[in-house]
Amino acid sequence: MAKRIDISGLNAYYGSFRAIEDISMAIEPRSVTAFIGPSGCGKSTFLRTLNRMHEVTPGGRVEGKVMLDDENLYGAGIDPVSVRREVGMVFQRPNPFPTMSVYDNVAAGLRLNGNYKKSELSDIVEKSLKGANLWNEVKDRLNKPGSGLSGGQQQRLCIARAIAVEPKVLLMDEPCSALDPISTLAIEDLIGELKERFTIVIVTHNMQQAARVSDRTAFFNLSAVGQPGKLIEIDDTERIFSNPSVQATEDYISGRFG
Amino acid sequence: MSQITDAPRRSSLQGATLPKWTPWAIAAGSVALGLGISAAAGLDSKIQWGLMAAVFFVIASYGVAARVEGPRQAKDRVATSLVWVAFLLAVVPLVSLIWVTVKRGVKVLDGYFLTHSMGLITDTEPGGGIYHAILGTLEQVAIATVISVPIGVLTAIYLVEYGRGRLAKAVTFFVDVMTGIPSIVAGLFVLSFWIIILDMGYSGFAGSMALTILMLPVIVRSTEEMLKLVPNELREASLALGVPKWRTIMKVVLPTSIGGITTGVMLAIARITGETAPVLLLVWGSSFINTNPFEDPQASLPMYIYLQYANSGGSGAAYDRAWAAALTLIAFVMILNLAARGIARWKAPKTGR
Ligand SMILES: Nc1ncnc2c1ncn2[C@@H]1O[C@H](COP(=O)(O)OP(=O)(O)OP(=O)(O)O)[C@@H](O)[C@H]1O
Numbered sequence: 001m002a003k004r005i006d007i008s009g010l011n012a013y014y015g016s017f018r019a020i021e022d023i024s025m026a027i028e029p030r031s032v033t034a035f036i037g038p039s040g041c042g043k044s045t046f047l048r049t050l051n052r053m054h055e056v057t058p059g060g061r062v063e064g065k066v067m068l069d070d071e072n073l074y075g076a077g078i079d080p081v082s083v084r085r086e087v088g089m090v091f092q093r094p095n096p097f098p099t100m101s102v103y104d105n106v107a108a109g110l111r112l113n114g115n116y117k118k119s120e121l122s123d124i125v126e127k128s129l130k131g132a133n134l135w136n137e138v139k140d141r142l143n144k145p146g147s148g149l150s151g152g153q154q155q156r157l158c159i160a161r162a163i164a165v166e167p168k169v170l171l172m173d174e175p176c177s178a179l180d181p182i183s184t185l186a187i188e189d190l191i192g193e194l195k196e197r198f199t200i201v202i203v204t205h206n207m208q209q210a211a212r213v214s215d216r217t218a219f220f221n222l223s224a225v226g227q228p229g230k231l232i233e234i235d236d237t238e239r240i241f242s243n244p245s246v247q248a249t250e251d252y253i254s255g256r257f258g
Numbered sequence: 259m260s261q262i263t264d265a266p267r268r269s270s271l272q273g274a275t276l277p278k279w280t281p282w283a284i285a286a287g288s289v290a291l292g293l294g295i296s297a298a299a300g301l302d303s304k305i306q307w308g309l310m311a312a313v314f315f316v317i318a319s320y321g322v323a324a325r326v327e328g329p330r331q332a333k334d335r336v337a338t339s340l341v342w343v344a345f346l347l348a349v350v351p352l353v354s355l356i357w358v359t360v361k362r363g364v365k366v367l368d369g370y371f372l373t374h375s376m377g378l379i380t381d382t383e384p385g386g387g388i389y390h391a392i393l394g395t396l397e398q399v400a401i402a403t404v405i406s407v408p409i410g411v412l413t414a415i416y417l418v419e420y421g422r423g424r425l426a427k428a429v430t431f432f433v434d435v436m437t438g439i440p441s442i443v444a445g446l447f448v449l450s451f452w453i454i455i456l457d458m459g460y461s462g463f464a465g466s467m468a469l470t471i472l473m474l475p476v477i478v479r480s481t482e483e484m485l486k487l488v489p490n491e492l493r494e495a496s497l498a499l500g501v502p503k504w505r506t507i508m509k510v511v512l513p514t515s516i517g518g519i520t521t522g523v524m525l526a527i528a529r530i531t532g533e534t535a536p537v538l539l540l541v542w543g544s545s546f547i548n549t550n551p552f553e554d555p556q557a558s559l560p561m562y563i564y565l566q567y568a569n570s571g572g573s574g575a576a577y578d579r580a581w582a583a584a585l586t587l588i589a590f591v592m593i594l595n596l597a598a599r600g601i602a603r604w605k606a607p608k609t610g611r
């Protein structure tokens with residue numbers, strides 16, 4: 001189910017501004033890859049190129065190759081809509097659909113895509129909510145509005161919504177940055193479980209979190225404001241946090257930079 | 259710990275405050291003073307004592323508050339009282355308009371009046387009713403709404419969700435221009451095009467076309483604003499689930515903003531319901547019931563009011579009918595407004611458990 005991602009020579013632009021430059025890396029299936037780096041170095045931009053969400057931004061443009069197993073996401077004739085069904089995404093701020101109930105939010109992806117069997121829907125919703133560790137908290141209020149949940153519950157609702165469509169890859173952009181330590185822990189545990197089934201990429205500003213949840217860590221940096229961000233190195237998380245091969249990585253991780 | 263045994267002292271956060279009823283007392287005093295002065299000076303206009311009372315109220319609020327509470331609170335009170343005075347100035351004409359319309363309108367407004375047409379009753383005789391005018395107004399407004407809502411909403415969707423570059427700029431420009439078209443010009447346009455060039459007759463539908471021209475820009479503008487209020491995150495959330503853009507618009511963007519869009523449509527309807535000029539030019543008017551809006555002249559409420567007033571040579575019966583029709587029109591617009599609020603509240607994105 002999970003798929004491998006191979007990126008080579010990737011550049012992403014906003015209009016004429018190049019936000020990330022010449023990134024190449026491989027992301028292993030059934031593992032968690034963490035992206036770390038200073039603000040503005042293009043982590044979110046890079047993440048969004050992996051499911052063709054970057055081009056939704058006005059002026060957004062991508063060059064390079066992203067291979068999902070053996071298909072180039074930017075190849076000719078590739079439909080971005082199908083790409084996004086394979087590569088799901090969870091955003092920094094929880095964004096449940098305000099007009100929909102908890103149940104409808106989880107069912108949204110399937111319903112809006114129209115490819116589901118009616119009889120299976122409630123099973124899928126239950127399975128996804130259980131998968132997102134939210135079932136026990138919401139099983140009595142499935143028909144209540146999703147925006148009535150707490151921030152942490154909303155974020156797990158968004159995760160349930162994303163995994164309900166059974167993507168191969170799950171991208172998470174700072175999924176815990178608005179959450180308290182307990183909700184954060186719940187989501188980190190969840191990531192640990194989800195990696196059995198999905199390829200997971202997570203952006204985080206929290207070093208401990210990267211160290212706790214990820215198998216591989218990629219460090220991004222930019223030489224100056226207004227310059228494009230670059231991949232400095234990617235390695236096993238243990239190695240990045242104990243003995244990185246680039247000095248800049250060590251400076252960033254230990255809090256010495258500038 | 260505390261050694262203080264004195265009578266409770268005022269803390270530094272607590273200041274002298276005027277009792278709650280002070281503004282009311284000052285207002286009553288100002289009104290009394292205004293009435294007194296105008297009685298003494300022999301002025302008989304309500305506006306004069308009203309304005310005097312307003313000025314006294316603002317000055318007295320400042321004076322009293324400055325003496326008791328200090329200068330900062332006094333300024334605060336002046337600002338508050340100015341807001342109240344402005345509010346009253348805005349509300350007084352509105353209330354008096356409704357008051358006069360109700361007072362004069364109820365004279366002949368009854369079931370008979372609402373369910374009968376003028377028929378053969380001449381404008382100077384008593385009797386008759388507005389059934390034909392209500393019917394005409396409802397049909398003309400309904401046709402205009404059916405035409406302009408889909409076009410207007412789709413235009414707004416294009417502008418907000420797809421529009422980039424030249425075409426979108428041009429559309430925005432024309433919508434702006436259309437917003438400024440006087441209703442008589444819209445009427446003349448349809449008159450010269452539909453009735454003079456194409457040689458079609460006067461009909462409710464001709465009036466509906468002019469009303470559409472007036473309604474369309476209002477709907478485009480209000481829908482555009484509502485769509486812009488939908489957070490981009492929701493669109494992205496939907497797109498990231500692999501939902502195509504058009505379904506995202508249909509199932510996520512529109513439901514989120516449907517309350518506001520409906521309100522805008524209702525307000526646009528309320529606005530064109532009272533239009534007189536284009537109806538006068540294109541629908542022509544009739545004293546008989548004409549249920550077919552596509553053929554032959556019809557009546558409509560605003561035109562009925564105008565004709566009763568203009569053609570009756572000062573007959574009291576006609577004036578009474580004009581006021582009753584005006585009251586009906588106002589009631590209709592108010593009901594639409596209330597319905598708009600109701601729908602906006604009912605459809606608003608839900609929060610809470
Ligand atoms: N919509 C946009 N239009 C133009 N430039 C943008 C846009 N979004 C981001 N950028 C620019 O692209 C660069 C990378 O931004 P990005 O959001 O990817 O950084 P980030 O690493 O995710 O930062 P953070 O850690 O603060 O989230 C920044 O210089 C930013 O100013």
Ligand SMILES: [Mg+2]
Pocket residue numbers: 043044045173
């Ligand atoms: Mg970011």
